[in-house]
Amino acid sequence: MSGIEPMTQISRVPLTDAKAVQPILRLSDITKEFSGVTALSDVSVDIFPGEVHAILGENGAGKSTMMNIISGVFGPTRGTLSFGEDVITAMTPEKAAAFGVAISYQHPAVLDDLSVLENLRVALPDRVFAGGDPRAIAAAMLEDVGLSVPLTARADSLTVAQKHLLEIAKALALHPRILILDEPTAALDQDATDMLFTRIRRVVAGGTAVIYITHRLAELRQIAHRVTVLRDGRVEGRGMVAEVSDDALLGMIVGRSLASAFPPKCAEVAPPVNFTVTGLSTRKVRDVAFSVGRGQIIGIAGVEGNGQSDLMRALAGLEGWQGDVRLNGTALTPAEVTAQAAYMPSDRHSEGIAAELTVRENATFSAVDRFAQAGIVSRRRELAEVRQIFGSLAVKTPGLEAGILSLSGGNQQKVVMARALLSQPGFILADEPTQGVDVGARFEIYRILREVSASGVPVIVNSSDAAELEGLCDVVVVFSRGRIAETLHGAEVTEDRIVAAAVKAHTHVASASAAQAKPRDGKARLRHLIQSDNATVIPLTAVIVALALYVFSQNGNYLSAFNISNILLLATALGFIALGQTVALLMGGIDLSVGPLSGFLVVVASFFINDGQAPQTIALGFVLMFGIAAVVGTINGCLIRFANFTPIAATLAMYIGLQGMSFVLRDGPDGYFNFAVMDFIGWKLGPIPLAFVVLVVIALVAERILRRNRAGWQLRAIGSDENSARRMGIRVDRSVVLAYVAVSLFTALGAVMLMAQIGVGDPQQGVSYTLASITAVVLGGTSLRGGRGTFIGTLMGAVLLTEVLNAVSFLGLSQMYQYLFQGALILAAALAYSTARSRAQA
């Protein structure tokens, strides 16, 4: 073995040759177990400054686990990490960051709803942007990785390659001492890859240690100095790249495994073909062609994410495709393909089983029509068929009515197979059929697939385990970058050949300008404006003005100073509450309790803020209003974050409770408010109430915080993608609770306005503000999915809603129209915004 240490000789003494340089990071005997399953065992690796250290291995070899341990996402079960002199057992993301570890994830932690600039600012500490114009600094970061997109572009308009570059730019901007790059080139074309390599060489020259995870041997030769090979969670070998041959590396990646337990393959050399695919293309797959002979099993191979699962999903009818698919010689339409296919998904928990249903229900929900007469299921036939198929698949279950989760992974997978077989499919697609399945059940699944194939039903298996494909399949199609790199037949189907075809492929992403954006011009700027969260302000203004002019033309009193100030006062109460609701919706939640809360606060205030009360008492009333609001917000937030309530459930309970509390305090309207206070609240500058001016100022300030402040970015980050937000180090729980407190405080401001409007503590008032606030927010253009919204839009939504309700009476229309307009308005707005958004994405 030229220059590479075989695993068996690894000792615990320093692993380096007599090099003067000390490792910057040393992993010593790291073991990581996930509830009994060992992901890494006794892994020791030294990382040196000024070097690119490649980590090589197949899917599931433990590479990602190792990266997560280095970056502090989870701690090792046993073993230590040493950064220079510091020995660490309990690693946290904060410590890792302090030691200068930066990571660029394989699946970029990029938030679709935020702009490119905001993505950088929320993910990076303030010090990165200190001492200069943040926009210039951010632009330099993008320049650095050759990414030319406008800073204001929303991240969802970026291509996958651009998102990867953005992710890399974030890691580089930290000037890390240790830079981890997880499959950085997976989506990049040749130019971008070359640029990235130049960049990596530059940081390495500056003394940074780079840990480079890859599947591709070709890249390893170009960029890496040192290599460590992982297999099944162990270090299989290590050495200097220059001293190892490709064959030696391949041998270490693959290893040998027992092949004896596989069922015998198809005996015929050229069986009659019963399934062919020609010229099949999808969004990610180009020009795929293969054919299946009777009794043969076709394997789909390749490095994960090169189009294999897209092919499977296309053949299952879950994704659109073009091309020609023939079953037993007849061409199938897309609808027929969907009907004939039985798809066993790779992600069993999210797409395979329904956790709440029983074993029997899981097995039969697609085939249930076969056991029915006139739509009514025959229990006898259903049970008979299920028993028969469970018998032949040897499903081990405590009973047919047991919950599906009480079965082992292997038996759950057999239930999914039973469902596929019961539906009497034309062909079977098994996507990673043995993932998460124990060894015993694994070989039974192989046997079943063989039997199905022998019975004349074509079987197509996608697997990332090359040894499995070698043992199981007669023909293997190897994918690279969405195309077939090689098709292996008969004796060629060996693990070595499969892995070699997958990792040696040199093809790069076809599109030459994947990382380039369209040129900036006036049109692009207009597009950005239309795509921005505040785009709704323009049509809303137009509608508000047009409606006002129309009503004015019908009734001259409409634009009188009295009516204008009346509309604005009503809109102010709604506006404050709707601003609060906007906060809840921005982070992907909702607060149903705002209406009753505003009513309750008014009732509370009606005991303190009366005529003849001392100023102190009146002040106490206001303090209580905001204090109670803060408590209610805290309870809402805590129920949602710490007691696992959905936002609807938590705030609904709060809704009912607060309504009751109002009635406990007052069973009818009583407690008239202090006139001086009400006068003050309703004070006007000409026709414009001062309170409305305050509302506008607060909305503008809130809008600025949302766009320009870390708190605002964090709020939108959580609403956009909670997991990515957490990976960026945002303290999600704390932020959400604080946000619900903010919702309640805005509601308290609304309650102050409501107080002046009603003039008395009435327990029945306020409740309607829940629905009205949601309506106003939706009119304003905030998305209920979270991540996108605008306080200015909400403000205009509140004005428009109030204006519409007011206009009805000025036009002499009946109450019916008040409801009809309200309903039509919200539905029209929701439909218009959702189509505009889907257009923008297309």
Added chain:
Amino acid sequence: MIDNSPLANDPSPFPDLRQVRFARGFVTVLMSTLVLLLVCLMVAPSSVSAGALSGSLPFAAIIAIVGLGQMLVVQQGGFDLSLPGSVSLAVVIATHLPSGNDAQLLPAIGLAVVCAIVAGIANGFLVGVMRLNAIIATIGMNALLYGAVFAVSGGVPRITTPLMSAIAGGKVAGIPNSILFAVALMLLVSFVLKKTVVGRRFEAIGANPAAAHAAGLRVRLHQTMAYVYAQLLYCVAGILISGITREPTAFQGDSLLLPSVAVVVLAGTSLLGGRGYPISTVIAAFFLNQLSQFALAVGVPFSAQTIIQALALVFGIGVYSVRWRRSARTRSN
């Protein structure tokens, strides 16, 4: 390695009763109800007297029926805020069109059903096909339905027809008819969900839409239909109200929205979607109603009753969120 499982040799078409595990929601709701009844008997016997029951049970029946409708929507991961509008619309159609004339009752009911189907399809189209958020779509639909309520009634109540009052307010063998309606609808919903092809697929889609989609089921169609079924149930509830209440107002549905959600949650259906439990939902309606009766009987002011409902709701969700957490843990293992 390969052995035939014992199941293959068991010819019995009936499930082994030892294996039947009652849903946690059913056990929780049933036990809570029994405990409540026991407490009522001991502390406030007047709340379980025949007179009190026959007075309050019709309202429990109404809550049960709208609860069943809400359950079908929540089960599909939706949320139906158009309930008040649709119940109120059925009420005013059933009272205003006949205007006391029995002969006009049947056409009025027919019209109410047509309106319910139209509203259901509209809701389903907006949510299932246009992918609007269920809350927004049903808020908008609720406003439109109230527009229709005012178009029919102008907002003024009208006295119900004698026939409707006899049908909905009458008794068979001492049992209020409304109870019989509620029980019949519960049996119907249970039967359809458990024993028909449509129902079984409906349940599977609710339990995991992604898996159902991967298995080739028509997820959007079933999700759309959930709103139609719900509207039909609200419509029945509205028509019954028009018979039970002598002079129903135009806002009769408003007070039913929160209880409808509360009973669904108490019965164990997650607001994130999943399995629906019709029998538990009906028992939960009885429980919620009896809780109010008990509170009234022991002298809790009417005003404080919603607080008790809120606490019951928090308790109910608390029980299920513990279960959810445990199963989430099992899943991650």
